[in-house]
Amino acid sequence: MVHHMRWRDRVPGSVRVGATFERTWRGTALMAVVNVTPDSFSDGGLYLEIDAAVAAGRAAWKAGAMVVDVGGESTRPGAEPVTLDEERARVLPVIERLGEDGDGLISVDTRHAEVARDALAAGAHVVNDVTGLRDPRMRAVCAEAGVPAVVMHMQGEPVTMQDDPHYADVVSEVEAFLLERAEEALRDGVPSLLLDPGWGFGKRDVHNLALLDAVARFASHGHPVLFGASRKGSIGRFSGEMDAARRDPGSYVLHLEAARRGAAMVRVHDVPGHAQALAVQAAVRDARASRGCGRVTLRGLRFHGYHGVFEEEARVGAPFLVDVELDFPFPGRDAVADTIDYGAVREVVRREVEDARHDLIETLTERVGERLLATFALIEVLRVRVHKPEAPLPGVFDDVMAERVWRR
Ligand code: HH2
Numbered sequence: 001m002v003h004h005m006r007w008r009d010r011v012p013g014s015v016r017v018g019a020t021f022e023r024t025w026r027g028t029a030l031m032a033v034v035n036v037t038p039d040s041f042s043d044g045g046l047y048l049e050i051d052a053a054v055a056a057g058r059a060a061w062k063a064g065a066m067v068v069d070v071g072g073e074s075t076r077p078g079a080e081p082v083t084l085d086e087e088r089a090r091v092l093p094v095i096e097r098l099g100e101d102g103d104g105l106i107s108v109d110t111r112h113a114e115v116a117r118d119a120l121a122a123g124a125h126v127v128n129d130v131t132g133l134r135d136p137r138m139r140a141v142c143a144e145a146g147v148p149a150v151v152m153h154m155q156g157e158p159v160t161m162q163d164d165p166h167y168a169d170v171v172s173e174v175e176a177f178l179l180e181r182a183e184e185a186l187r188d189g190v191p192s193l194l195l196d197p198g199w200g201f202g203k204r205d206v207h208n209l210a211l212l213d214a215v216a217r218f219a220s221h222g223h224p225v226l227f228g229a230s231r232k233g234s235i236g237r238f239s240g241e242m243d244a245a246r247r248d249p250g251s252y253v254l255h256l257e258a259a260r261r262g263a264a265m266v267r268v269h270d271v272p273g274h275a276q277a278l279a280v281q282a283a284v285r286d287a288r289a290s291r292g293c294g295r296v297t298l299r300g301l302r303f304h305g306y307h308g309v310f311e312e313e314a315r316v317g318a319p320f321l322v323d324v325e326l327d328f329p330f331p332g333r334d335a336v337a338d339t340i341d342y343g344a345v346r347e348v349v350r351r352e353v354e355d356a357r358h359d360l361i362e363t364l365t366e367r368v369g370e371r372l373l374a375t376f377a378l379i380e381v382l383r384v385r386v387h388k389p390e391a392p393l394p395g396v397f398d399d400v401m402a403e404r405v406w407r408r
Contacts, residue, residue, distance in 0.1 A: 001026070001264070002026055003024070003025055003029075003264035003265075004023070005023045005126070005194070005224065006020055006022050006148065006191045006192040007021050007146050007191055008145075008147075023066070025066065027278070027282060028259040028265060028278055029066040029264065029266075030065040030067075030266060030274055031067040031107065031228075031265050031268070032061075032067070032069060032269075033268065033269050034060070034069065035072075036048060036053050036070060037071065039074045039076075039079060041074065041233075041244050042231040042244040044074065050094055053094040054094055054097045057070070057098045057104075057106075058098070058101065059271075061103075063275055064271060064275040066104075066105060066265070067105040067106070067107050067125075067265070068098060068107070069109050070094050070098070070107070070109065070124070071108075071110070072087040072088070072090035072091040072109075073087050073109075075111075075130050075158045078162075081158075084112055087110065088114075088118055091119055092119065095108065095124050096122045098123065100123075105125045106123060106124045106126070108124040110127070110128070113135055113137035113140070113141045116141050116142070117141045120141070120145040120147060125147060125148075126147055126148050126149065126150065127142050127147060127148075128149070129149060132152055132153060132181045133149055133151050133185050133190070134181070136188070139185050140188065142190040143188050143190050143191075146191055147191070148192040149194075150194045150195075150226055151181045151185065151193050151194070151196065152196040152198045152226075153197055153198040154198050154201035154202050155201065155203065158201075161202035162202065165204055167207060170203070170210050171213075171214040171217065174198070174211060174214075174218075175217065178196075178197070178218065192223075194226045194264065194265065195221070195226070196225070196227065197215075197218060197225075197227070198211075198228075199211065199228055199234070199254075200233060200234060205238075208234055213261070215227060215263050219261070219264070224264030225262065225265075226264065226267060227265070228266065228268075229254040230247075230251045230268045231247040232244075232247075235251060235254070238250065251274070252273060252274060255278075256277055256281050259281060291329045292330075293327045293329055294327070294329070294330040295325055295326065295327050296325075298324045298342055298346065301321065301322045302319060302321050303319070303320050303321075303353040303354050304317050304318070304354065305317060305319075305320040305353045305354055305357075306357050307320065307357060307359070307364050308359065309359045309360075310392055314357065319389065319390055320353050321386075321389065322353060322368065323384070323387075324345060324368075324384055325381075325382070325383040325384075326340055326381075327380045327381035329378065340378055344376075345372065345376070348368075351371075352364065352367050352371055353386075361386055361388055361391075365385070365404050368386065369384045369406055373406060373408070381405065381406070382405065382406045383403065385401055386401065387400070388400045
């Protein structure tokens with residue numbers, strides 16, 4: 001997928017005023033975190049000295065970051081806000097010095113329009129606003145400077161956001177928020193936007209993981225998607241690692257998953273590690289793509305199962321028919337060991353249909369798909385249909401069917 005960020009030349013009086021710059025890239029770019037704060041959850045206190053922050057930014061560019069994201073206020077759960085003057089004093093000298101270096105892009109991680117305006121004057125190219133450009137003055141600052149902005153989703157405020165996050169449908173709600181904010185910003189003259197679902201900002205882990213799975217859906221709207229889970233608390237909860245600085249391996253996994261689903265950029269602390277992980281992922285993907293996927297279909301696998309909401313269905317059971325379409329790279333050799341054995345596929349389906357019991361045909365479909373994905377690593381795209389031709393319905397009908405598609 002090709003991604004674009006556009007911005008206008010903003011050097012007053014220059015012959016280049018009005019020119020449009022565009023960064024176009026393929027795959028997943030890196031945004032490096034440089035927090036000039038005493039209290040950021042992972043790098044707090046490391047870059048309080050201007051020299052140390054500038055050196056970290058330069059090293060990140062050298063290691064392959066496209067953007068260095070300079071922040072002067074921690075937004076970790078429970079963080080206390082800082083004054084505008086304090087935030088300015090932290091970020092502006094660092095941005096000025098990095099700006100003298102030329103080619104790399106700089107973003108300013110701030111939710112304050114005043115700080116954003118001064119940071120852009122000091123040389124920043126992008127505004128990263130964790131409050132999603134809700135403040136019209138922030139949109140005006142970005143529009144006037146002609147710079148792109150990150151619209152991030154957050155439920156609540158950093159101080160209390162993790163107290164009781166709740167959603168009826170987290171993916172749809174975050175998607176609607178991001179699209180509304182993006183449209184509003186474009187209307188107000190912001191030239192281009194990146195959308196960020198905001199991992200850990202007013203979300204439980206179940207919400208974070210649902211948003212990770214939905215990256216492809218967010219990316220389908222034409223704005224590049226930014227994803228930032230680097231070293232965050234959920235990695236500690238998943239793995240037991242309580243030291244944030246030791247959570248890079250978990251960060252690679254989440255960011256590779258986001259990249260696989262089309263994230264245009266990931267926001268990371270460890271640039272060299274992510275550059276390596278993404279390069280290896282790209283090599284694996286390219287090798288696969290050059291071989292191409294083929295499809296094997298199993299149609300009308302017939303079993304007797306006991307799924308349904310009625311007691312009668314649990315007792316007597318009914319016929320269930322399952323179709324499975326598997327897209328995967330065909331093997332280079334004529335050997336069953338190198339491919340997906342369709343006998344083994346049938347057995348996985350049989351076990352779920354005959355041995356488990358679910359009220360809903362939807363749940364049965366989900367479980368069959370999840371089992372197949374967990375068993376056969378080669379699958380790239382999977383389609384499962386479950387038919388219940390003798391569903392307890394009045395009148396005449398041919399079939400009741402549930403269908404789901406997964407893309408890895
Ligand atoms: N996360 C943090 C800060 N800014 N911006 C975007 N767009 N997306 C994020 O996920 C995001 C962000 C929090 O991480 P960090 O900067 O490492 O820590 P702290 O807020 O404690 O300074």
